[in-house]
Amino acid sequence: MLHDAVLVAGKDLRIEARSRVALWQVVPFAVLVLVLLAFAIGPDQAALRHAAPGIFWVALLFSTVLAIQRSVAVESGEGTRDGLRLSGIDPAGIFLGKAAAIGLQLLALQLILWAGVTFLFDVRVHVIWLAVVACLLATVGLACAGVLYGALSAGLRVRDTLLPLLVLPVLAPVLLAGSKVWQAALDNNASSGTQWLKILVPFAVVYLVVGIVLYGPLQEAA
Amino acid sequence: MSTVNTSERPVRTPWRPRWLVVVGVGAVVTTALTVWLGLWVTPPDEVQGNLARLLYIHPAVATVALYWAGGVALLGSLLYLWPRTRAFFWDRLAASAVEVGAVFSALTLVTGSLWGRPVWGVWWTWDARLTSTALLLLLELGYLALRRVPADAHIRAKRCAVAAILIAIDVPIVHFSVDWWNTLHQNGTILDPGFNLHVHGSMLWTMLLSFVAFTLIFVWLLAMRYRIEVLQDAVGDQELEVSLSERWNEDAELVGVGGGPGASGGDDGRGS
Numbered sequence: 389m390l391h392d393a394v395l396v397a398g399k400d401l402r403i404e405a406r407s408r409v410a411l412w413q414v415v416p417f418a419v420l421v422l423v424l425l426a427f428a429i430g431p432d433q434a435a436l437r438h439a440a441p442g443i444f445w446v447a448l449l450f451s452t453v454l455a456i457q458r459s460v461a462v463e464s465g466e467g468t469r470d471g472l473r474l475s476g477i478d479p480a481g482i483f484l485g486k487a488a489a490i491g492l493q494l495l496a497l498q499l500i501l502w503a504g505v506t507f508l509f510d511v512r513v514h515v516i517w518l519a520v521v522a523c524l525l526a527t528v529g530l531a532c533a534g535v536l537y538g539a540l541s542a543g544l545r546v547r548d549t550l551l552p553l554l555v556l557p558v559l560a561p562v563l564l565a566g567s568k569v570w571q572a573a574l575d576n577n578a579s580s581g582t583q584w585l586k587i588l589v590p591f592a593v594v595y596l597v598v599g600i601v602l603y604g605p606l607q608e609a610a
Numbered sequence: 611m612s613t614v615n616t617s618e619r620p621v622r623t624p625w626r627p628r629w630l631v632v633v634g635v636g637a638v639v640t641t642a643l644t645v646w647l648g649l650w651v652t653p654p655d656e657v658q659g660n661l662a663r664l665l666y667i668h669p670a671v672a673t674v675a676l677y678w679a680g681g682v683a684l685l686g687s688l689l690y691l692w693p694r695t696r697a698f699f700w701d702r703l704a705a706s707a708v709e710v711g712a713v714f715s716a717l718t719l720v721t722g723s724l725w726g727r728p729v730w731g732v733w734w735t736w737d738a739r740l741t742s743t744a745l746l747l748l749l750e751l752g753y754l755a756l757r758r759v760p761a762d763a764h765i766r767a768k769r770c771a772v773a774a775i776l777i778a779i780d781v782p783i784v785h786f787s788v789d790w791w792n793t794l795h796q797n798g799t800i801l802d803p804g805f806n807l808h809v810h811g812s813m814l815w816t817m818l819l820s821f822v823a824f825t826l827i828f829v830w831l832l833a834m835r836y837r838i839e840v841l842q843d844a845v846g847d848q849e850l851e852v853s854l855s856e857r858w859n860e861d862a863e864l865v866g867v868g869g870g871p872g873a874s875g876g877d878d879g880r881g882s
Contacts, residue, residue, distance in 0.1 A: 561784055591783055
């Protein structure tokens, strides 16, 4: 299963490296969300600093939707999904591979967003380990839930409009918990932040396990 | 060749058990009793006055939305995905439960908002339970949107079953996250965390009756929605049959006019 996952992740990442859609579309979109939300809040530096964690996580969530759509789109070609299914690769391996590919892209994106909020909103993360742990846990949760919902909407003509409606309410706990952990990391208040990791941990674990179990039936329905 | 006209054939009336009439009558009677007890027999609350009467509706509606509808949707979806019990009955039941559940979730928000305005001073507040109920409604709307995407019946059923299970998994996480995020809403209405009664006398009985009334309304609506699902599928099948027979008749007429075997033999494109 892990070998299959590495193969699938390698395939998706190679496609991304060659097409550079993530680099030229997803990253600029994430930065655009940062800037637009800053416009909406106004030039008040204190307000922007206060809103910075929320802006970071909203930008990440919206960009995650784009990354999921891209991950589904690379397999939307004629017979591509059938080819993958017929290749004998374990569905759980496909799930893990696609989640790993999205997860690695999201991690890179978070580094850029982190630099973005530091530069644009003049914030400094005091408890770095807390912010990093939150980002890692959220990445696992976002990637696993994203691949599942991507598979759910795969093959549908209306998938581009349906996917955000399906997946964004599901990802709301990550937004809440991530923002709170980051707020704690900015305020140098690690103890209040660690409580919110208790939401991110089960979210990541549950979607990882459910994805491994349910990706097979979902593939059959795609 | 004689033509077959299936467009006149009525849709077979499916599944209409007698117990459903009993449930319907029971729902009307218990609702009427709840209204009578709630408006005329029970006294106003010591603190909230007449506003407390909304609690003969709101907790019962919320219970139906969260537990009854959610439970049936999850059970139906699991039993559809389980190969041994796979049947369209479970798929239709789950879909009906989500749709009825969405109505009750919306009603929960509306009744809560009507109560919140005079008590809290605002129509909407980012209270934990309000927020989690709003997210539940959005999740249900997502499911219903997925349900309406045209697809093969088996594929649609499988997709929707997985979506319902994912929603059910997400609901407790959403609940806890918004609970920690902000909490203003009071604890249980009838029982506190120590299972001690908060409500007494006629108010308690009226409240319990409201739970029975809204449960019966839920069962009746669920059964009626299930029946509509069966009818919709029957109409869909019948329309397909009509289209197919019309196409076959066109072929038959072409054979009659053109007469050549080439006109009738090769055209298997009946799926149009």
